[in-house]
Amino acid sequence: MVRSSYPDIEIPDVSIHEFLFGDVAEDRLDATALIDGVSGAITTYRQLIAQIDLFAGALAAREVGVGTVVGVLCPNIPAFATIFHGILRAGATATTINSLYTSDEIANQLADAGATWLITMSPLLPGAKAAAAARGFDDDHVIVLDGADGHPSLPALLGEGRSAPDVDFDPATHLAILPYSSGTTGRPKGVMLTHRNLIANVSQCRTTISVGDGDRVLAVLPFFHIYGMTVLLNFALRQRAALVTMPKFDLGEFLRVVQEHRTNWVFIAPPIAVALAKHPLVDQFDTSAIRVVFSGAAPLDGTLAASVAERLDCVVCQGYGMTETSPVTHAIPYDRPEIDRSSVGMLLANTEARLLAEDGSDIDAPADGVSAPGEILIRGPQVMKGYLNRPDATAEMLDADGWLHTGDVATVSHDGVFRIVDRLKELIKYKGYQVAPAVLEAVLLEHPAIADAAVIGAVDDDGQEVPKAFVVVQQGAELDADAVMAHVAAHVAPHEKVRQVEFIDAIPKSASGKILRKDLRARA
Template sequence: MVHSTLPDVEIPDVSVYDFLFGDLDEARLDTVAIIDGTTGAETTYRTLIAHIDLFAGALAARGIGVGDVVAVLCPNVPAFATVFHGILRAGATATTINSLYTPEEIGKQLTDAGARWLVTVSPLLPGASAAAAALGIPDEQVIVLDGAEGHPSLAQLLGEGNPAPDVSFDPATHLAVLPYSSGTTGLPKGVMLTHRNLVANVTQSRAVIGLAEGDRVLAVLPFFHIYGMTVLLNFALRQHAVLVTMPRFDLADFLRVVSVHRTTWVFIAPPIAVALAKHPLVDEYDLSSIKVVFSGAAPLDAALADHVAARLGCAVRQGYGMTETSPVTHVIPLERDDLDRSSIGVLLPSTEARVVDPETGVDHVPGADGEPSEPGELWIRGPQVMAGYLNKPEATADMLDADGWLHTGDIATVTGEGVFRIVDRLKELIKYKGYQVAPAVLEAVLLGHDAIADAAVIGVLDDDAQEVPKAFVVPQPGATLSEDDVIAHVAAHVAPHEKVRVVEFVEQIPKSSSGKILRKDLRARERAAQG
């Protein structure tokens, strides 16, 4: 077992709202909290808190409180912070939905989470309305922030002037959020994260991630994803930094926003690092304000990190985590220039880890000669670890053991100095541009095609060493089927990031005697084909 080399931290026993906004003095209240990167409009902390309270009051006036779940389908706009924290302030639970989801996928999450209220924006209303209608959710329970006929708007709700309710709950057990994750494999599941989980992870991050008051933070990572939710909506606001929002990633707009608003910290996923390292457009903008580029959500290659650091003249760091750990468990501290950028760094305070042989269950330990341990599955224990999966006790037991150890499904090594490196993946989940893609979801879609007899999906590396979904397809006898046909079929049923990018036709899918797809055999075949 490895304990964090950093001192333990004390986790406040308070709600997320009280933790983030409870100690702001008059001077800080009038500083800028959020800048709309598109329009330049500014929101102070005073205004943000007032709007959060009013939104909570509007929800409470509609009978929404402890025990209720409110869904949020929205891009990164300043109002997201009002809605997200307003839901938590009202004592309800927020389930955040991927903005790229199809109506079918939206409906599945609403149903599984038990959400009867949905907050969205007019560009996403067609999908939201289709999902809500299919579930019998009336228009008055679909809030459209920027306004739409027949739906409540944010201006209307704030204008009602209802005071924030007095709510009482135990932060250690009350669910703050229900983001969805596929875990180590399988279909998306609601991850039960309590107020204490989120407060703990921000407290832990404050001790090691050097973001400071007054820093300007580019908020391009989606708020619906646990990375953006914790690091931007929670951690950055707790540090009294300034969030500069972007509703989606576009390289030219990204560079413009950094240049115009002089952002100092840029939290990204590796695909953005590829653009920063290679794209000629980068040289046309003044990016000298950037002090730190911090990557997460998928592994960052060390050479790529070096290119970004050299080109931008800034520090480049990465961290590691999962939705199930709120998410951060490891980071490379800002002051640790001695650490290899391809490592995931050291454990956050108050966090423990094990590197366990998947076959024997024996812990691997670092060598006496300074060599890292043998590779093993990374297990995590700490106050940021989830309460479990919603209504899925078996899946919870598979992921989280009786002693509180979360089995990550990633293969890691650890040195005697407590530096961890991810070297492989035991789990079958694909990480496409930082988004989770569950092979089981794509396989179910593929098998829905009349001309496909069998199928399997794995992650493979593209030319930029980024993981993309590849489908192995067995056509029905006599069927005429092309790669484009397969790609188009999947694209019609899933969000854009879940699309199959490569197709290979095969005679059969390797399976175990119990019928389980042997994806490790397909991965071995792929490695052999690449030489």
């Protein structure tokens, strides 16, 4: 077992609202909390807190409170902070929904979560309304933030002027949110995260991720995903930074917002790192304000990290976690340049980890060098309560001693630095050898003519599993399959060679940046 090298910290026994906003200093109340990256509109901390209270009051007047689940289908806009924290302020539970979901997928999540309200925007209303109708919602239970006939709007609800309710619940057990797992390895499940889970993870991040008062943080990662929700919407606000919101990723718009709003902390997923390292458009914008690029949601290769750091003249860090851990368990500290950028850094405070070999035995941290790989298990106050209405799935994931089985394969060094090798279920077995797709993807991305790539296990003519690469070629470049395979062969062991290549227009990915390998397998 490996324990965090950081001393344990105290986790306050309060609601997330009290933790985030209960002690904002008077001289910070009129500082900027949120900036709309599109329009430039500013929301101060004083305005945000007032809006949260008013929205909570309007919900309470409609009997939304402890025991109510509210669906949130909304892109990254400043109002997201108001409605999300207004729901929690009222004592209700928020289930955040992927903005790209179809009406059937929205309806399925509303049903599984037991939601009786839905909040959305007019561009998303057709799918939202169809989903709500399928669940039997009346129009007055579908709040449309920017207004629609027959539906409550955010300005109208805030204009009622109602005071926030007094609510009573146990932060250690009361569900704050019900985010859903990505579904890349099975049917999406509601992850039960309490107020204490969220507070714990924000507190843990404060010891490692050095966002501070006055920083400007780019919020392009979706708030509906746990990464954007905890590290941006909650953590950055707790640190009294200013969040600059973007409703979706577009490289040109991303670079414009960085240039215009001088964002110095940029949280991304690896696909954005690929664009920052390789796309010629980057050179047309002033990115000098960027001090730190922090990557998460999927493994970031060290060579790619170095390319981003060199091009943008910034520090690149990455972390690790999952929805079931609120999400952060590991991070590379900003001030530790000696730590390998292809690693995920060190355990956060109050966190323990184990590595399990294939036979179920523990792999100890070595006295020197790096350990053998094993499945990483996590224990700490950020670990979920369980899966909603899924005791079977909970038991598979979370054992009786509180260890969460992540399904990820990792190594640990003698000084407590972890590296994620791959997913257990994604490892390719080639002639009995284990081949990690992430390793091959990193090699592929080093090729100057490759814009993006993904690797899966495919079946050859002999019925054996072999590594297959899906490759996106840089615009204007020329590349054939033989050249791709030769490039990989020059950098890996013989059993790790790519045996099949398919060229593709874009690598399918989830909103959080994870490669959707199940979609690629359907093509293979």
